[in-house]
Amino acid sequence: MDPLALKKLARLSLTPLVTAVFGLPAAGAAEDLLNNGSFEDGLTGWTTSGQVELTNGWEGQQAIKLLPTASITAEVSQTINGLQPRTRYTIAARVRTDQHLAPPILGLRNGPQISKASGWVAIDEEDRWVERRFEVFTNDNQTSLDVYLQAWKTDLGAEILFDAVRVYKGRVEPPTADPGDPPFTGAPAFSTTPASGENIVLNGDLSNETGDPWQLGIEASIETIDGLPAIQLVSTEDTSRATQVPGLALPPNRSWTITAEVKVDPGVISNIYLTGTNEFFANVAISNTDWQTISLPFTTKDQWIGNVKMTLENWKNQPGAAWFRNIHWEANGEEWSPTTDEIPVPQANILEDDFTNGLSMEDWLISTKGWGGDNGGVSPLNVSIVDDIDNGKSIKALRLQANGDLYDGDIEHNGRKTRVGSAIATRQYFASGRYVVRAKVAPELGAVTAFWPFHYIDYQKGEAGYWHEPNPRRNTEIDWEFPTDLMGTGEAQADEYGLDPSNIAFTNARTNSWGGQFGGEGGEHKGRRVLHDSAGNMIDLAQDSKNGIYHDYTIEWHSGSDLGDDGDTRDEVGCVRWYFDDVLIDELLDVEFGQGNVPFRGARFWIGVWFAASGYGDEVGWGGTPDFDTTALHIASVHIEPFMESRDTWARETVPNIEWAMPDTYPTDTETPPCPSDLNGDGQVETNDLLALLANWGTPDGDVNGDDNTDVSDVLAIISAWGDCPN
Numbered sequence: 096m097d098p099l100a101l102k103k104l105a106r107l108s109l110t111p112l113v114t115a116v117f118g119l120p121a122a123g124a125a126e127d128l129l130n131n132g133s134f135e136d137g138l139t140g141w142t143t144s145g146q147v148e149l150t151n152g153w154e155g156q157q158a159i160k161l162l163p164t165a166s167i168t169a170e171v172s173q174t175i176n177g178l179q180p181r182t183r184y185t186i187a188a189r190v191r192t193d194q195h196l197a198p199p200i201l202g203l204r205n206g207p208q209i210s211k212a213s214g215w216v217a218i219d220e221e222d223r224w225v226e227r228r229f230e231v232f233t234n235d236n237q238t239s240l241d242v243y244l245q246a247w248k249t250d251l252g253a254e255i256l257f258d259a260v261r262v263y264k265g266r267v268e269p270p271t272a273d274p275g276d277p278p279f280t281g282a283p284a285f286s287t288t289p290a291s292g293e294n295i296v297l298n299g300d301l302s303n304e305t306g307d308p309w310q311l312g313i314e315a316s317i318e319t320i321d322g323l324p325a326i327q328l329v330s331t332e333d334t335s336r337a338t339q340v341p342g343l344a345l346p347p348n349r350s351w352t353i354t355a356e357v358k359v360d361p362g363v364i365s366n367i368y369l370t371g372t373n374e375f376f377a378n379v380a381i382s383n384t385d386w387q388t389i390s391l392p393f394t395t396k397d398q399w400i401g402n403v404k405m406t407l408e409n410w411k412n413q414p415g416a417a418w419f420r421n422i423h424w425e426a427n428g429e430e431w432s433p434t435t436d437e438i439p440v441p442q443a444n445i446l447e448d449d450f451t452n453g454l455s456m457e458d459w460l461i462s463t464k465g466w467g468g469d470n471g472g473v474s475p476l477n478v479s480i481v482d483d484i485d486n487g488k489s490i491k492a493l494r495l496q497a498n499g500d501l502y503d504g505d506i507e508h509n510g511r512k513t514r515v516g517s518a519i520a521t522r523q524y525f526a527s528g529r530y531v532v533r534a535k536v537a538p539e540l541g542a543v544t545a546f547w548p549f550h551y552i553d554y555q556k557g558e559a560g561y562w563h564e565p566n567p568r569r570n571t572e573i574d575w576e577f578p579t580d581l582m583g584t585g586e587a588q589a590d591e592y593g594l595d596p597s598n599i600a601f602t603n604a605r606t607n608s609w610g611g612q613f614g615g616e617g618g619e620h621k622g623r624r625v626l627h628d629s630a631g632n633m634i635d636l637a638q639d640s641k642n643g644i645y646h647d648y649t650i651e652w653h654s655g656s657d658l659g660d661d662g663d664t665r666d667e668v669g670c671v672r673w674y675f676d677d678v679l680i681d682e683l684l685d686v687e688f689g690q691g692n693v694p695f696r697g698a699r700f701w702i703g704v705w706f707a708a709s710g711y712g713d714e715v716g717w718g719g720t721p722d723f724d725t726t727a728l729h730i731a732s733v734h735i736e737p738f739m740e741s742r743d744t745w746a747r748e749t750v751p752n753i754e755w756a757m758p759d760t761y762p763t764d765t766e767t768p769p770c771p772s773d774l775n776g777d778g779q780v781e782t783n784d785l786l787a788l789l790a791n792w793g794t795p796d797g798d799v800n801g802d803d804n805t806d807v808s809d810v811l812a813i814i815s816a817w818g819d820c821p822n
Contacts, residue, residue: 207232330417360417462519464518
């Protein structure tokens, strides 16, 4: 068949055959609503600006070439009429650029509920025709939308091409890889807590032909040898390796055995070895030239082992290859993973924790990650349990420390001592519900106290979600954050309270929400609110924290429900509400159709103090400049009450196991002297101790409750312990 006729057939019938050949959506008799999207009739139907030319296109047919200059953007556009309001539409196109820094921009505007554009290419996609597509909803009473193809002005001398532009009503099937290209990859495999007897090695039988999650290095490949798939490592002037990181922590004083079928060429000596924290190493050498099952037994010592990596190796400059297959490592059921289930299991039970029994590794994870700019991330060494006083009652509090720019202590993380915070997150995932944190915020500017559900996905091309939005990343996130300014959405409240909206203060809060439905960070609710009590009086969280006063911070999250039409229409509209001591501070309502900013995917719930340090005017970050030594967030209790609403969705995160602390780093209880209120050591708590405390007000020297500060909470502790010390 003539190629031009075949392309016309593709746009009209979209048969499975055409799908296999061109990677177009197999949507039955779906109608392409765009006129001349393959430019077979030149530029008929399109409005142009800047330099636009016709050229050879995808599969040799006609396409358009956009040639931007340093001052002029090149663009073509077309209006599609006769559409239905409040309806999902999909746009797709083939795009190409010779400069990944000058990407083709495929966009929809003037009609969508949310205007969107796809404008990125990976480095390895330069000089290749690649498929781009995403979805929008038409807005209320909107029956048209504009399609635009754009090359933004640049001095890179880029040539940007478009072909096979299509628009369809509804959601269409995802494409497949072009003939001759490798299949699109799916989400990477990861380990979950294994049951006894399970194989810890993922894809140990190599049935997944992509090799995932094996990392295949130089001259490493999966080949069919003697009728079965095997990892082949060919020695050259470089060492050939295949590695896998199981993502598990191994308990102390336990034994395992790894087995594999292995053979090597004559004269080759190969290896299987394991490495991990605390200088852990186990190895077996291989020299047999026929298939044999070899064993690597090993035993851990007195510490947990993390960052475990398995390596198959054929050292450089050896005379041939080594082959490995059927690699097996039987779990004993005591291994620990941050993630218990690949697809999160809905949590219907209330999680209630006052940290009386320490920080449970069954319920909580301690983060070691970093984000937010120029900082050292969050360290488990900053996590502890301390004695404290809440409204006159002795409690155990979770203390999350943050080390500012003046810190010069022993704690170091990610290669630095300053701007190192701390954070925890639930091990399980929760969706709609009531989240209550009772806390004293870290009261120093520059350290951001935050409570937030968080979930992310980086969709891969082999997953349908990759093709639904311009950005393959989706974020689910709802934030309480302090301190902040009020710029953007809080100016009216600032005027009401007589505040400078640009001033960063602990009287202000960020109340953010990302629905995660259109490119993750492409849309959000950016709340900037003044904190106040039920009488409308403004509250200074820093001053209250220094005075030992705890507050309740609540996120009430309703995902709502929809009509089962991929979320197009809600029959119960969801919302997010932020309460401060039961006073409503902010509220976000979802949309009745299409895409809003109320999340619906189950997420881990995070609590932390961290450093926003990516620059913000004259400040280090939007939370201020951390001109202090140490500060701390104190958590008295956490209450999570699931609502289990029908729109709750349980989706796996892409890489949920990275950067969590080991089980043996968890704090259990604080070690306090038998009578911490006896500051002068005379066996009694009385006036002299109170005077000593007052003399050290605001410093660590008069601290009674273990929070490294002398304040009202220490006075209350002394009063409650008044009299003779216990023996």
